[in-house]
Amino acid sequence: MKHLLKLLDLTGDEIMEVLNLADQLKYEKIHGIPHRRLEGKTLGMIFQKASTRTRVSFETGMFQLGGQAIFLNVADIQIRRGEPVEDTARVLSRYIDGIMIRTFDQKDVEDLAEHGNIPVINGLTDFAHPCQVLADLMTVREYKGSLEGMKMCYVGDGNNMANSLIVGGLKTGMSVSVACPEGYDPHPAVLEFAAGYENFSLEREPAEAAKGADVIFTDVWASMGQEDEKEKRKAVFGGKYQVSEKLLEAAAPGCMVQHCLPAHKGEEITAEVFEKHSAEIFDEAENRLHAQKAVMVMLME
Ligand code: CP
Ligand code: NVA
Numbered sequence: 001m002k003h004l005l006k007l008l009d010l011t012g013d014e015i016m017e018v019l020n021l022a023d024q025l026k027y028e029k030i031h032g033i034p035h036r037r038l039e040g041k042t043l044g045m046i047f048q049k050a051s052t053r054t055r056v057s058f059e060t061g062m063f064q065l066g067g068q069a070i071f072l073n074v075a076d077i078q079i080r081r082g083e084p085v086e087d088t089a090r091v092l093s094r095y096i097d098g099i100m101i102r103t104f105d106q107k108d109v110e111d112l113a114e115h116g117n118i119p120v121i122n123g124l125t126d127f128a129h130p131c132q133v134l135a136d137l138m139t140v141r142e143y144k145g146s147l148e149g150m151k152m153c154y155v156g157d158g159n160n161m162a163n164s165l166i167v168g169g170l171k172t173g174m175s176v177s178v179a180c181p182e183g184y185d186p187h188p189a190v191l192e193f194a195a196g197y198e199n200f201s202l203e204r205e206p207a208e209a210a211k212g213a214d215v216i217f218t219d220v221w222a223s224m225g226q227e228d229e230k231e232k233r234k235a236v237f238g239g240k241y242q243v244s245e246k247l248l249e250a251a252a253p254g255c256m257v258q259h260c261l262p263a264h265k266g267e268e269i270t271a272e273v274f275e276k277h278s279a280e281i282f283d284e285a286e287n288r289l290h291a292q293k294a295v296m297v298m299l300m301e
Pocket of ligand 2: 124159160161219220222223224260261262
């Protein structure tokens with residue numbers, strides 16, 4: 001593994017390797033065992049979109065590993081004034097040991113990796129959110145004991161989360177069922193990948209996708225950058241693409257609920273379900289820290 005650009009680039013074994021190291025680092029953190037494995041190293045974090053979890057977990061994670069992180073808001077660096085991504089990549093490669101980037105276009109992340117010579121980590125694009133899904137898989141394994149043979153359901157927009165969950169779930173041996181409204185399907189490249197798996201299905205009815213699920217995921221109806229479509233999307237998704245007590249009746253007993261956060265309660269998830277499953281959901285948020293520390297150690301040590 002040289003970069004983490006999208007889960008499509010990783011093998012199932014590589015994903016499991018990240019999860020195993022994440023479990024170990026979490027254990028070490030809980031028991032106060034030092035793990036300063038990136039002493040003296042620096043991570044640059046380029047943000048073109050808002051963030052709470054990603055920024056804080058990467059920055060804290062790097063500190064716990066003995067290194068440091070630099071927050072680079074796109075509004076403040078020369079990219080905003082037109083300096084090409086490939087030049088930025090070549091310059092940053094001379095100073096720092098890794099780059100995390102959150103932006104719109106997946107191509108910018110791929111270009112950064114191609115033109116620089118340090119590891120690049122995708123902290124969310126319109127196409128993918130691999131760091132989140134590594135934390136999600138870690139959390140499901142923590143609660144369920146394994147991933148192999150479990151059924152994952154995703155209800156909502158076929159967005160970056162849906163894309164990464166489908167790939168991550170299938171590569172780790174889970175069955176994956178997705179329910180999206182027509183016109184809001186996952187990315188064609190992801191559907192092409194999933195077409196090779198018998199244990200994948202794309203549905204229009206959430207209750208169909210939720211049948212027998214061991215874990216149900218959802219995410220906002222309008223992602224960052226889609227603010228103008230908010231009302232239109234509410235009309236399309238409203239009243240149907242929501243994780244509710246009623247939907248959970250179709251799932252397996254003890255079904256988990258996961259949400260990458262931030263959540264819009266009353267839209268993609270009811271407040272009742274959110275609170276009932278809040279322990280799992282905030283464990284999922286915590287696991288961002290441990291999973292990303294594992295990614296950084298694997299790429300930068
Ligand atoms: N889930 C997630 O990536 O959260 P932030 O947008 O707060 O980083
Ligand atoms: N799909 C959401 C995820 C936020 C973590 C977005 O891209 O805004």
